[in-house]
Amino acid sequence: MGFLKQLDVENFKSWRGKQTIGPFKRFNCIIGTNGSGKSNVMDALGFVMGERAVNLRVKHTRDLIHGAHIGKPSSTFASVSMIYSGEDWHCGESKELSGVSGASVGAVESIAMMNAKERTKMFERISSSGELSAEYDAKLAALQKAKEDTQFHFNRKKAATAEKKQVFKDKTEALVDEHRENKLQLTLFQLFHNEKKIDAQSESLRDMQDAAAQQKNSLDVYEQTVKAQKKEHGRMNRELQQLEKEIRSQEQILNQQRPQYIKAKVNTSHHEQKVEEAHRSLQKNQSQQAKKEQELQELRSELAELEKAWKASERQMEEEAAQRGDGVQLEESQMERYKELKELARKKGAVLNQSAEKLHWEVKADCEKLQFDLRRKSEIQANIKHSQTRLEDFSRRAEKLEEFVNTTRKAIEEQRQQEEQLAEELVRGQVRMEEVNAELAQVLTKLQNARLDSQENRRQQRRDEVLESLRRLYPDTVYGRLVDLCQPIHKKYQVAVTKVFGKNMNAIVVTSAKVAHDCIRFLKEERAEPETFLPIDYIDVRPLNERLREVQGAKLVVDVVQCAQNAPQLKRVIQYVCGNSLVCETLKDARRIAFDGPERLQQYFGPMRLVTLGAQSQGNQTRLKYSNSELDSIRKKSIPACQAEISKLRSELSNLEAQIEIQTESVELKDNEMKAVRDKINQLEDVVFAYFCAEIGVANIREYEQDYLRMQQELEKKRLQFESQHTRLSIQIEYEQAQLEKLVKQMKKIKETIEKEENVVISLKEVEDRLLIAVEETQSNLIELNNQLSEKTTLVKDAKTELDKTLKGLQEKSKVLVKIQKETICSEAALEQLRLSKHNLLLACKIDEGQIYLKQGSTDYSLLLFCYSASQSISTLDIYEREAQMVFDYSTMDSGLKAITEESEVEAELEKLKEGVSSLESMIMMSRAPNLKALEKIREVKDSFREVMDAFETSTHTTKKCSQEFEQVKSKRFHLFSQCFEHVSVIIDQIYKKLCRNTSAQAILSAENPNEPYLDGINYNCVAPGKRFMAMDNLSGGEKAIAALALVFAIHSFRPAPFFVLDEVDAALDNTNIGKVTGFFRMMSRESCQIIVISLKEEFYSRADALLGVYSMFDECMFSRLLTLDLTPYPLNEENATDREKDK
Structure with missing residues (x-):
């Protein structure tokens, strides 16, 4: 810590x-x-x-x-x-x-006195959930607005539905008897011929079912015969597998021993090369050491000469001061006279003084600029020398890298030769392994097929039947399974595309969510297996990241999948399933794109040919790659950059020297001009001070005023120049000395490395010899086992040939059964379609209120026609069964229509009846009867109802999307906040008990809103030892301080800082509480963090480990x-x- x-x-x-x-x-x-x-x-x-x-x-x-x-x-x-x-x-x-965590003066008690909302804000800052507050509010507002829109469109939908019902009531008045009669004839005609087709199809289906049952009994008898032969073949195969297992065990041992031997041999070579490289590095460092020592000696000599020159200059100054003697001392009256004459000279030479002062400041500014340029010149010279040193370092580094690259290339070439020697043995072993694996796979496949073929075939057949039924029921809206509707543009992408499609591989693609719901209802009624449906209008397709198309070595999976020519609308489904996934040509490209880019990408690589080298060879290739990269960087970037920098500095130095020369000439000109003005001022002063100078015994007044001051300024100027030069040389000597010491340490380290590596080479040689002996022994054992395997394989092949003949006969029987079952399924589907047509006719008749009379069965068949609603529980088969029991009265049907038997005549007559009904409806719509407005109103209501339904579906989809986005933000914010809050609420009670040194003390953190705690406040209550529960405001100052410290340290434990700083937190504590707090601080400082406290109380700071006064x-x-x-x-x-x- x-x-x-x-x-x-x-x-x-x-x-x-x-x-x-x-x-x-x-x-x-x-x-x-x-x-x-x-x-x-x-x-x-x-x-x-x-x-x-x-x-x-x-x-x-x-x-x-x-x-x-x-x-x-x-x-x-x-x-x-x-x-x-x-x-x-x-x-x-x-x-x-x-x-670093900390609390300042007065902040501890204020933490305890925070209100619930402030405490919540503090937890949001600590847990980082507050960063999601703005996004949370925006998503919540969008969700509320979407719900309001949905409710508004729902109310409009209810009103439109009511209006539609009312209009359809008015429509019935516009129908005439003739239209009703024609419609009745059409319905009876359709029902009559539908029942005839149902009877014929039912008879055909019964015949097919009987044939399938007979074929199934024959197949069962044949399977019993095959079962006995498989049992005998399995016994022989197990013996062969046991022998192969022993061979694989020996091959595995050999595969483990051989890489170990190769690795040991390569490792020995590698360490020998390291010893050679270390010797070469030692020689180079020795030459650099001699050069550094020579440079250091030159710098020390230059420093000694500088100190010697300064001492000579000091002695010269002292001698000049001794020759001048003591200065002139003025009496009081002479001083008054000097001041009067000085004022008179100032007034007479005011103009000249101003000119001199102006020139003085200009010369001073030029001198300062000149001094700055001189300093800059020294800096540039130093930078040039530093850049030259860097250039030399880069050159040496480039030479060393080039030598390392050559050595590594030689090592790689040696390893490649070794690899070629072992490649032939490896290829032979792989070929044999592939042959054995292929034979094993065939045996296992046949065994699995023998056990699972019948069950899996029935399952797959059932799924295919269900899909065919759905396609017949919804021919234009059910497209089929995704795997059958698209394929990769090349076989090499099959594995990657299969990985990306995943669970959606066998999903069924439909046009809309309504069709998907109908299909699911059908699956439930048929008690079929669950299926995944992808409705094109409902799936949420995110836009593609077009930047990914520019990634080298990869393609978007969407671009390598092509749709069937008859289903171009599947592009939307494929984009939904694939997203922004990438497929790469090689594993290397996949790793580069996934891990080396600015963002993490999902990628897959196809089953390309990869050559796997040994671990040590890969290491050499990697080192060679990075060494070449570094060498190119030094040659193409670092060395040209240093050379450019030196050239730039030299150019700047030339410009600076020219500026210095110009500045020097300018200073000399202005200095001469200033001297001329000073001479005029001096002449004026000589006239004014002539008698006064004669009186005090000096040649002129300037000898009195400037003599001693000038000498002091010259002395100070020389001293500053000496110190600057002395400091520069001292720093440079220290730098060169440090570089020399660093070089000596590096040489010492290299010598130690050489000694260590030589010992390692000796031990590696012993390991290499021992591994070679083990490899030779394993190879001999493997040859013996392979001979035994050849004999056993011949016996197994003979048994397998006999079994194949038997299985071939079984497969022929199965094919016949499958063919009969397919015909049965098609017959059932056709019968299902006819029954559905009959059901739809009755349903349409009920809607149009057509009068159809029954000879047998209930005359109120509305229950049967509408029992598919959610309130009924009768299945579709029950409905069809009850409809089949109905016997309709066809006495009102035209006898000519009953006599038609040919299919073509039936279709022609049906079209004729439909045209008659349609033309009659058109005539009714175009008539000027009073109810014509009702028909126009119907069209208007239908259009309005369609618009309302579209708006309602759109708003419902928007609400669902907003709800998903809001729940994502809400979940993330709740996770961040609750992670922090739960940790603190659990640990705070333990910390408070330790602070109070009493297990009866309690500290409780509770959220006012458990579901979304960040929306409301967080309550904090403490029960002090020996006291009843009371509000935080009623606690004493010391109790508040301890409660606040418990909260602060609990928060600190969530994301602990290495040290904790507290500023006078003991201000409100008495001696008893100070003892508790200091004891807790000492415990915390030894367990989890360092504590620094600013304190004024002796009871507190006397228990610390260190005092800083x-x-x-x-x-x-x-x-x-x-x-x-x-x-x-x-x-x-x-x-x-x-x-x-x-x-x-």
């Missing part, structure tokens, strides 16, 4: 300069007077963890610099770095750390200093007692 070791702050708030805060222990207390800067430690932690400025108690980020709050910043930057578990995390680099000092503004004390050598009394008990 990691923890915070120390903080390094520089010019951060009250911490001036660079200071180290720490080291931190497991339980730390920060103490100090008010205003000394204790809380700034917490702000520093927040700053290095990436907190915003508003959370660091400042308005602007620049206010974090020490002294900025009084307008006197001590620096242009402030920094904080953190050492965590031995690694240095800097501000801007440590934002991805696990995090913060005190303030003043120099222009207040700044903080730190004292630390490690308390671990001074354990608490109870800990001493615990240790003594353990010793006893």
Whole structure:
């Protein structure tokens, strides 16, 4: 478990300069007077963890610099770095750390006093469920609107239905007797000939059923004969399988031993190559070491010469100062006279002084620009040298990689030769294995067919019959099974397409959801097996991601599946089943697309030919691939980039030198101009100060004013130049020394590697010899077993030939039975269709209120015609049976119609009757009778009703889609919130009991809305030990603080941070509660997290592992200093007692 070791702050708030805060222990207390800067430690932690400025108690980020709050910043930057578990995390680099939990002054009690809604918001932030709040509200609003639309269209549907019923009542008045009579003749004609066809078809069906029963009895007798032969063949086959099992066992042992031997041999070669590479690396590092030592010696010599020159310059300055002696001292009257003359000279030379001042500032600005350019020139020269060093490193790396690539290629070539030697044996073994597996598969297939063929055939036959029945009942709306309606564009995609289709492979495709419901009702009535239906108008098809068509090495599964030519509308179904799935040519492409891309994709690969190499060969290929890639990157990117950078820096250096030359000339010109102005001013001052200079004994007044000041400025300027040069050389020497030490360590590591690898090679040689002996023994055992297998296989083949002859005869018998059963099914389907036609005729007659008289049976057949509704439980067969018992009265039917027997004549007469009824209806519709408006009203109502039904179905589909989307968001939000809430609600009671040191204490978190807790509040109640239940407002300050700490630590346990920072949380606690809290803190610091507490109470911080004392000092503004004390050598009394008990 990691923890915070120390903080390094520089010019951060009250911490001036660079200071180290720490080291931190497991339980730390920060103490100090008010205003000394204790809380700034917490702000520093927040700053290095990436907190915003508003959370660091400042308005602007620049206010974090020490002294900025009084307008006197001590620096242009402030920094904080953190050492965590031995690694240095800097501000801007440590934002991805696990995090830090904390509570500031007064925040603990406010957490306990949160209302229920605020507590819910806090849990939503912690669990991340709040991020789904906006999407949840939008989906809920869309669902409510969709429900309102559905209700509105449902009301319109009810009104339209009522209006339709009323209009159809008016329509009956428009029908005339002639139309009723013609319609009755048509119905009787259809019923008469339908019953004749039903009788003929029933007689034919009975004959077919009798023939099928006779063939089934004959087949059963033949199966008993075959069963005895299979039993004998099975016994012989089991003996053969036992022998094959022994051979497979030996082959498996050989397949395990051979790769081990190859691996050991390749591993030995690999380690030998590593030893050679290590020797070459050692030689190169030795040459680099000599070069580094020479460069380091040159830098040290240059530094010594610089120090020697500075000492000579200092001695020269001292000698010049000694030669000048003491300066001139003025009396008081002379000083007054000097000031008057100085003012007079200033007034006379005001214009000249202004010109001189202007030139002075211009020269100063040019000089500063010149100094900046000179510094920039030094930096560029250093960068050029650094880039050249990098270029050399890249070149050395490229040479090393090229050498490694050549070595690896040689190793791969050797392994390829070894592979070719073993390939022939492997191919022979695979051919033999395929032959044995093929024979075994044939035997197993025939055995399975013998046992399951009859049952599976009956099951598949029943499913085919059901599908044929559905196609006859709904010829234009039931297309068939998906597997029969489409196929891959090439055989190589069959496995991948089968995987993608999955459970939808045998699904039945229909046009609409209504047809699917009718088909399901039919399956229930027929007690058939369940089927999957795909209604084209109901399935939710998502649009294809067109970007996937551009993926190299893969195709959309939709593009490799072609539909039947007579069913182009199936494209929608195929798009629904396949989605955005991809099919790849090779396993390599599949892995690359699935795992190396920016997003995870679902892909499948076809059964292409793959060559599997050994594990070590694959490792060499991978290393060669990445080495080539790195070598190309260095040659094509890194080295040209360094060369371009050096060229760019040299060009910039040339431009900079030209600018320096121009700046130097400009400074000289302005300096000459300024000297001329100064000469004029000096001449004026010489006139004014002539008598005064003679009086004090100096040549001119400037000798008095500037002599000593100029010498001091020159001395300071030289000192700064020396220090800058000295610092640059010292840093460069340190860098070169570090590089040299790193190189020495690397050489030492390489020597150790060489010694280690040489020992490994010796041990690997022994393992290789031992594995070779084991492989040879297994091969000899395998040859003996194969000879036995050949003898046994001959016997099994003879028995198999006899069995095949018998099975062939059985199959011929089965084919005859299947043919008879198919004819029976077709006859049953035709009879079913005739009965359905009769049923539909009666149903239409009932709807049109036609009067059909019965000789036998109930005259009220409305129950039979409408018993298919949800309120009735009579099956379709019962309906057909009752309809068959009806004997209709055909006395009113024209005798000429009864005499027709030929099918063609029946069809012609039927068309003639239908045309007569249709023409009569047209005449009624076109007449000007008073009821004509009723017929027009019917058309209007039908159109209106159709529009209302379409709108209702559309709104129902929209509501269903909105409901699914809302439930997805709701489920995700509930999962995130409940995961956090349930964890905290369980752990908080345990933490509260530990804080109170009493098992009777209780802490309860409860949601006001258990179904959707994030919509309402979360109640938090605590029962303190020895007290009755009361509201949180009625608890004392200390009890509120303990309750809040329990909640804070419970939330922390959900997503624990490595350390916990608390700012004066003990303010409201008495001594008893402080003892409980500190005991809990000590336990937590040793179990789960590091704790840092800012405290002012001795009872609290005396129990910590370490104290960090913060005190303030003043120099222009207040700044903080730190004292630390490690308390671990001074354990608490109870800990001493615990240790003594353990010793006893």
